[in-house]
Amino acid sequence: MSRDVAMVVGRPEIPPIEQGEVITGSDALLRCLLLENVEYVFGYPGGAVLPIYDSLYSSHLKHILTRHEQGAIHAADGFARSTGKPGVVIATSGPGATNLVTGIATAYMDSIPMVIITGNVAQSLIGTDAFQEADITGITLPITKHNFFVRDVLELPRIIKEAFHIATTGRPGPVLIDIPKDVNNATAPFFYPETVNLRGYNPAVKPNKMQVDRLIKAISEAKKPVIMAGGGVISASAEKELIAFAEKTQIPVICTLMGLGSFPGTHPLALGWPGMHGNFVSNQAILNCDLLIGIGNRFDDRITMGRTKEFAPNAKIIHIDVDPAEIGKNVETMIPLVGDVKLVLEAALPKAAQADTSDWLIQLNEWKEKHPFSYKKNGNLKPQAVIEMIYETTAGEAIVTTDVGQHQMWAAQYYKFKHPRSLISSGGLGTMGFGFPSAIGAQFAHPDRTVVSINGDGGFQMNSQELAVVSQHNVPVKIVIINNKCLGMVRQWQEIFYDNRYSHIDLSHSPDFVKLAEAYGVKGLRAQSESEARQVWQEALEHNGPVVVEFVVEPEENVYPMVASGCTLDQMTMGDEE
Amino acid sequence: MQKHTISVLVNDQPGVLARVANLFGRRGFNIDSITVGNSEEKGLSRMVIVTTGDEKTLEQVMKQLHKLIDVIKVQHLSTGSMVAREIVLIKVDAGPTTRMEISGIVEPFRAAIVDVGPQSVIVQATGDSDKIDALTELLRPYGIRELTRTGLTAMARSMAAVKV
Numbered sequence: 001m002s003r004d005v006a007m008v009v010g011r012p013e014i015p016p017i018e019q020g021e022v023i024t025g026s027d028a029l030l031r032c033l034l035l036e037n038v039e040y041v042f043g044y045p046g047g048a049v050l051p052i053y054d055s056l057y058s059s060h061l062k063h064i065l066t067r068h069e070q071g072a073i074h075a076a077d078g079f080a081r082s083t084g085k086p087g088v089v090i091a092t093s094g095p096g097a098t099n100l101v102t103g104i105a106t107a108y109m110d111s112i113p114m115v116i117i118t119g120n121v122a123q124s125l126i127g128t129d130a131f132q133e134a135d136i137t138g139i140t141l142p143i144t145k146h147n148f149f150v151r152d153v154l155e156l157p158r159i160i161k162e163a164f165h166i167a168t169t170g171r172p173g174p175v176l177i178d179i180p181k182d183v184n185n186a187t188a189p190f191f192y193p194e195t196v197n198l199r200g201y202n203p204a205v206k207p208n209k210m211q212v213d214r215l216i217k218a219i220s221e222a223k224k225p226v227i228m229a230g231g232g233v234i235s236a237s238a239e240k241e242l243i244a245f246a247e248k249t250q251i252p253v254i255c256t257l258m259g260l261g262s263f264p265g266t267h268p269l270a271l272g273w274p275g276m277h278g279n280f281v282s283n284q285a286i287l288n289c290d291l292l293i294g295i296g297n298r299f300d301d302r303i304t305m306g307r308t309k310e311f312a313p314n315a316k317i318i319h320i321d322v323d324p325a326e327i328g329k330n331v332e333t334m335i336p337l338v339g340d341v342k343l344v345l346e347a348a349l350p351k352a353a354q355a356d357t358s359d360w361l362i363q364l365n366e367w368k369e370k371h372p373f374s375y376k377k378n379g380n381l382k383p384q385a386v387i388e389m390i391y392e393t394t395a396g397e398a399i400v401t402t403d404v405g406q407h408q409m410w411a412a413q414y415y416k417f418k419h420p421r422s423l424i425s426s427g428g429l430g431t432m433g434f435g436f437p438s439a440i441g442a443q444f445a446h447p448d449r450t451v452v453s454i455n456g457d458g459g460f461q462m463n464s465q466e467l468a469v470v471s472q473h474n475v476p477v478k479i480v481i482i483n484n485k486c487l488g489m490v491r492q493w494q495e496i497f498y499d500n501r502y503s504h505i506d507l508s509h510s511p512d513f514v515k516l517a518e519a520y521g522v523k524g525l526r527a528q529s530e531s532e533a534r535q536v537w538q539e540a541l542e543h544n545g546p547v548v549v550e551f552v553v554e555p556e557e558n559v560y561p562m563v564a565s566g567c568t569l570d571q572m573t574m575g576d577e578e
Numbered sequence: 579m580q581k582h583t584i585s586v587l588v589n590d591q592p593g594v595l596a597r598v599a600n601l602f603g604r605r606g607f608n609i610d611s612i613t614v615g616n617s618e619e620k621g622l623s624r625m626v627i628v629t630t631g632d633e634k635t636l637e638q639v640m641k642q643l644h645k646l647i648d649v650i651k652v653q654h655l656s657t658g659s660m661v662a663r664e665i666v667l668i669k670v671d672a673g674p675t676t677r678m679e680i681s682g683i684v685e686p687f688r689a690a691i692v693d694v695g696p697q698s699v700i701v702q703a704t705g706d707s708d709k710i711d712a713l714t715e716l717l718r719p720y721g722i723r724e725l726t727r728t729g730l731t732a733m734a735r736s737m738a739a740v741k742v
Contacts, residue, residue: 141597142604146647149593166647200589200650325641328634 025153026051026184032160042072046092048119051184067465071437073103078438086113094132105143109428113172122182145173153186165196170203171323207339222291231258232296241345258427265416275303277409280371283569299330387414398450403435403459406488433462457483467520470546484555517548587651611729662732671721
């Protein structure tokens with residue numbers, strides 16, 4: 001992969017940092033990013049950030065120029081999700097900043113650490129409706145963990161230090177820093193603070209010992225316990241502790257969509273994932289358990305179906321989360337356990353004993369065997385078969401990013417995620433257009449790993465312009481398009497809930513994806529049958545560079561099982577079981 | 579549904595009121611009244627918010643407020659004994675014939691007429707919300723031209739236990 005970035009050999013570099021040296025705001029900003037160990041920034045220049053881009057010209061930072069700000073922020077998000085490090089993005093004022101909004105909301109909903117730097121017009125013009133002025137701090141109030149408007153160049157280093165601290169501690173999240181042009185141009189002596197002092201921000205990470213004891217006692221009394229692991233396990237890098245805890249207690253584990261990979265999908269105690277398109281055994285486990293231990297999850301309505309009273313009706317619910325506001329928000333919790341998931345599990349592990357779950361595990365295994373994810377084969381190319389093939393050929397070791405829709409659900413169903421940070425998907429906001437650019441960020445972060453981006457034909461077209469980036473840098477992402485020539489999930493809902501009135505879901509008039517790829521200088525392949533699929537996929541994996549692989553599948557295929565909105569988890573439609 | 583009075587100590591920075599108001603708006607919490615002003619410490623302001631909701635809503639309000647970086651402390655004042663006051667200014671129709679009558683109404687409330695015009699007076703009153711409501715209703719038959727209330731500001735009594 002090419003490292004052809006903004007830094008060009010031979011250009012003067014900003015010299016090493018001298019405390020107290022008088023430099024511009026934009027130079028200070030970039031030095032702060034380097035001090036925060038930032039390697040990549042994703043962005044798009046414009047008038048209000050010209051000082052920053054002038055400083056970037058001679059910076060060590062590697063800047064990736066995307067073709068749209070939304071591509072930049074999803075790429076930064078993919079970088080963050082695949083590494084755990086904060087993703088960094090730069091955009092100019094006004095439309096540049098507002099183009100980030102979807103990406104910021106995506107990161108906020110999934111608690112992804114990000115630092116977003118936007119330019120703004122000079123302070124003398126603020127509030128005058130100046131050219132390309134937008135109140136981006138006001139706009140992003142509800143979708144950032146915190147945001148800053150920098151009024152004085154002297155405050156800039158402190159604010160950047162605080163932004164990285166807030167983005168990466170407690171419950172992670174996106175933090176936006178809006179810098180007016182005059183602040184970037186102003187000069188001041190550079191001092192980077194070593195510590196952060198935020199009086200109102202002290203995330204509770206250490207668990208309460210008594211609550212941990214209550215957890216242990218509840219486990220000892222349970223006959224049918226189940227763990228529900230969410231994205232918080234991955235955020236806290238607590239996957240080893242979770243495996244140890246589950247194995248020691250012999251409690252089976254359900255992973256939510258965001259939690260997939262936090263517990264190996266191939267482990268004997270793994271049940272799968274629950275909810276609207278989850279598997280039979282996971283939903284049965286929730287319905288029949290007498291103890292449900294939620295770890296770093298948020299009881300989303302795609303799992304509870306909004307029927308919180310009927311959710312886990314026979315269970316004591318224990319909720320472990322670093323964010324106290326999550327506990328009791330959606331479901332009533334008997335034992336709240338606030339703290340960093342890793343620290344909670346570390347505290348609980350020595351005290352935990354094997355639970356009496358042998359009968360329960362037999363019952364769960366029966367359900368697992370009776371209703372696995374399955375589909376009817378009819379000789380045509382099935383989307384599920386494509387995912388199975390990707391899983392087999394990558395041995396479950398790839399980083400998989402998905403867009404949003406049917407293919408996302410099939411990817412979660414048929415790819416057995418073994419490692420944390422190997423599924424990158426917009427869970428909370430359900431952002432179409434996320435899958436492909438997020439893969440770019442993941443591949444920059446992991447140049448030696450196979451990164452597969454699984455997209456629908458709808459979502460791919462929302463950010464397909466980023467083919468220019470993978471072409472320019474030879475980013476070897478394997479870009480999969482599951483082409484059913486329609487908006488598949490919308491089509492499925494129109495079929496089931498709107499009496500087959502297929503309103504505006506026809507995408508048959510899309511570009512020739514192979515030619516589109518080739519127009520950008522990217523290899524393009526197409527398959528319409530199972531045998532073609534195997535052949536072109538092998539060719540794609542062997543290709544040393546980016547490749548678009550279009551799999552033309554049956555438009556009528558639906559995602560099953562399915563629990564319809566408003567139903568309870570026992571009202572599953574099993575659909576096309578083989 | 580109960581009314582709850584919450585005291586919130588915040589950094590005195592631009593945009594903090596917007597952050598708090600936005601939080602209530604997007605989470606679907608109701609704000610009955612909100613007052614903001616300086617606190618005992620330089621650089622910090624105190625907001626007193628009156629909200630309506632059940633215990634579960636209140637718990638979420640408190641927790642979500644705690645999540646804001648600029649929020650230093652959140653207290654639920656209504657759990658204990660508190661002193662709560664608001665100010666009202668009422669411009670009421672008052673010609674020469676009714677002025678004395680209005681003065682007689684105002685006096686038991688320990689309110690005051692703070693401005694007199696040819697056809698109206700302005701009444702100023704301080705007290706808890708019930709008292710203000712009562713005075714307003716008594717003055718309404720005379721014709722209220724304009725009314726402005728500050729919303730409640732409140733503090734826990736010295737010995738009262740406050741839920742933090």
